[in-house]
Amino acid sequence: MSKILIIEDEEAIRRVLIKIISEQDKSYQVEEAEDGLLGYKMIEKTDYDLVLCDIKMPKMDGVEVLEKSLKIKPETPFIMISGHGELETAVQTMRMGAYDYISKPPDLNRLLNAIRNALDKKQLVTENKSLKKKISKNYEMIGESQSIVHIKNIIDKVAPTEARVLITGDNGTGKELVSHWLHNKSNRSNGPLIEVNCAAIPSELIESELFGHVKGSFTGANKDRAGKFEAANDGTIFLDEVGDMSLSAQAKVLRALQENKISRVGSDRDIKVNVRILAATNKDLKKEIAEGRFREDLYHRLAVIIIKVPSLNDRRDDIPLLVEYFADRITKEQGMAPKWFEEEAITLLQDYDWTGNIRELRNVVERLLILGQSPVNVEDVKMFASK
Numbered sequence: 001m002s003k004i005l006i007i008e009d010e011e012a013i014r015r016v017l018i019k020i021i022s023e024q025d026k027s028y029q030v031e032e033a034e035d036g037l038l039g040y041k042m043i044e045k046t047d048y049d050l051v052l053c054d055i056k057m058p059k060m061d062g063v064e065v066l067e068k069s070l071k072i073k074p075e076t077p078f079i080m081i082s083g084h085g086e087l088e089t090a091v092q093t094m095r096m097g098a099y100d101y102i103s104k105p106p107d108l109n110r111l112l113n114a115i116r117n118a119l120d121k122k123q124l125v126t127e128n129k130s131l132k133k134k135i136s137k138n139y140e141m142i143g144e145s146q147s148i149v150h151i152k153n154i155i156d157k158v159a160p161t162e163a164r165v166l167i168t169g170d171n172g173t174g175k176e177l178v179s180h181w182l183h184n185k186s187n188r189s190n191g192p193l194i195e196v197n198c199a200a201i202p203s204e205l206i207e208s209e210l211f212g213h214v215k216g217s218f219t220g221a222n223k224d225r226a227g228k229f230e231a232a233n234d235g236t237i238f239l240d241e242v243g244d245m246s247l248s249a250q251a252k253v254l255r256a257l258q259e260n261k262i263s264r265v266g267s268d269r270d271i272k273v274n275v276r277i278l279a280a281t282n283k284d285l286k287k288e289i290a291e292g293r294f295r296e297d298l299y300h301r302l303a304v305i306i307i308k309v310p311s312l313n314d315r316r317d318d319i320p321l322l323v324e325y326f327a328d329r330i331t332k333e334q335g336m337a338p339k340w341f342e343e344e345a346i347t348l349l350q351d352y353d354w355t356g357n358i359r360e361l362r363n364v365v366e367r368l369l370i371l372g373q374s375p376v377n378v379e380d381v382k383m384f385a386s387k
Contacts, residue, residue, distance in 0.1 A: 002049040002119050006032045007039030007065060008081060009057045013104065017052060017111075024112055036060030043069045043076070049122050050115065052102075054081045055089055063093060070097045077118040081106070139180040142325045143318035147310040151178065158305050159185035164257075166242075166302045167280040169309030172357035175280040178307055179238040182278055191235025194228050198249075199241035206249045208265050211256075217266020229262050229273050236276045242302070243283035243294060253277075254298045277302065312354040312361060319350045322358065326365040339369055341376045348381045 004021060008014045011034070018030050031046075033039035037059035043051065051069070055062035066078050077099040082090035090101035099121065100114045141152060158165060159182045167175045176195070183193040201209050208218070212227030228237055239245070245253070256262045257277065261270045279302045288294035312319070323346055331338055341349075345368075354360055364385045372380030 001027050001029050003029045003031070003046065004050045004052065004115075005039065005042060005046075005048045006030065007036060007051065007053040007057070007062070008032070009035055009054060013054075013081075017106070020106075020108065020111065021115065024115075036062060036065045040065050040068055043073060047073065048076055050118050051076060051078045052081060052115075053078055054083075055086050055093070056083060063089065063096070066093055066096055066098055075122065077122050079114050079118055139177045139184075140325070141174070141177055141181060142321050143315060144321065145310075145315040145317045147315050148318060151307060151309065152181075154305070154307055155181050155185060158182065158307075160187055162276055163304045164276070164302050165278050165305045165307060166285075166299075167278065167307050167309060169280075169282065170311050170357055171282050172359035173309040173311055174358050175282075175309050176238070176240060178309060179236075179240075179278045179280065183236045183238075186236065186276070188235050188276055192232055193236045193238060194232035195238045195240060196228050197240045199244040203246040203249075206246055207252060210249060211252060211262045211264055213265035214267045217264075221266070224264070227262070227264065229256060229275055230271060232275045233273050234275075236278060239277065239279040241281060241283075242279040243281040243285055243288055247293070247295065250295045250298050254295065254301060257298075257301045312357045316350045319361070320346050322361055323349060323365055326362050327369060330362075330366050330369055336369065337374070339372075339374045339376065341368075342378065344378045345376050345381045348378055349385065352385070 002025075006014055006017050006021075008017065014032050014034070018032065021028050021030050031042065031048075033042055036053075036057040039051070039053065040060060042048075043065075053062045053065055057065075062080055066080070069076060069078070074097075078093070078097070080090050080093045080098050080101040081104060082101050083104045087103070090098075090103075094101065099118045102111050102114060141148065143149075155178065165179075165182060167178050169175050179195075180193065183189060196210065198206065208221075208225070208227065210227050210229055212225050212230060213221050215221055215223050239253070252262065256273065256275070260274065261272050263270055285294050285299050285303075289296045289299060323341055327339060327341065330336070349361075349364070356363075367384050368376045368380055371384045
């Protein structure tokens with residue numbers, strides 16, 4: 001059910017608006033306020049899905065209601081109701097953040113379209129927020145060790161800038177997690193984060209994947225296709241395992257960094273892109289450069305900031321927190337009864353050699369939750385967590 005507030009000092013117009021909106025959709029819950037001050041107080045107390053607000057009103061005009069409301073409820077869409085001679089002010093409110101404006105007397109079709117579109121936008125914003133919360137839960141950075149606190153501090157400093165970041169570390173340490181934190185804390189967080197696993201894409205297809213292609217440019221190119229760089233426009237692209245990228249693709253990525261433009265495979269037309277690049281690798285890129293497999297100029301473009309993610313063996317103090325986190329997540333995901341680990345069992349896990357890092361620890365915790373006792377004890381760890 002959508003909650004709609006009408007702020008209008010003319011009772012006749014309020015009655016018309018309420019009748020139109022209520023007859024359009026019986027699920028709409030419509031409330032009213034006879035002046036701007038009362039309307040603002042109602043917005044303070046209630047989360048409305050849409051506000052229809054007159055511009056000229058006693059006690060507080062519509063411009064002030066809009067300005068003050070968006071400070072406390074920035075996602076609430078406003079449709080301003082403008083009288084004769086108020087067009088310039090109505091346009092001003094659009095610049096301030098209003099979704100639309102309707103002239104008096106309201107045109108029925110125009111009004112209903114504006115209401116539907118505004119409510120659709122509100123729903124989309126709400127869904128995006130919910131999705132972001134789910135995504136952020138999947139990419140929580142668990143740990144209080146000195147190395148993790150250091151990485152969090154670097155992310156807080158670097159994320160709001162446009163600096164490129166190279167994330168290094170062994171497989172399974174959480175490099176992808178760092179990229180998500182950088183994006184979510186950046187000024188581009190409302191834009192897309194596009195991930196590309198360079199190691200998983202055949203070398204002959206990596207350029208098409210990154211930059212797109214035009215129809216007929218190679219066998220199987222049956223239609224024009226945009227690449228990941230275009231999809232990431234106004235957002236972030238994360239090049240995972242960038243050390244596995246072919247030299248020809250590296251050259252095109254370098255051009256995209258230098259000129260902020262790309263061209264699709266088979267086309268000579270330039271396409272402007274506005275993308276922040278994050279990259280990750282488990283390889284020693286300086287060694288790759290020395291052996292001719294990675295471009296030194298691209299390395300220096302990517303490695304403005306370098307974040308090295310430690311192995312789990314180098315942050316054993318975080319294992320109790322990680323075990324608790326994984327146990328909670330896994331039991332909820334699989335509908336299992338809550339299960340905890342005895343302190344001695346966790347101490348034993350801290351002594352293991354975690355060659356597979358966080359990924360391996362999660363698998364072991366899941367295995368122990370399924371096969372172990374409740375609570376999980378030392379004998380369970382010896383029996384089910386052995387290599």
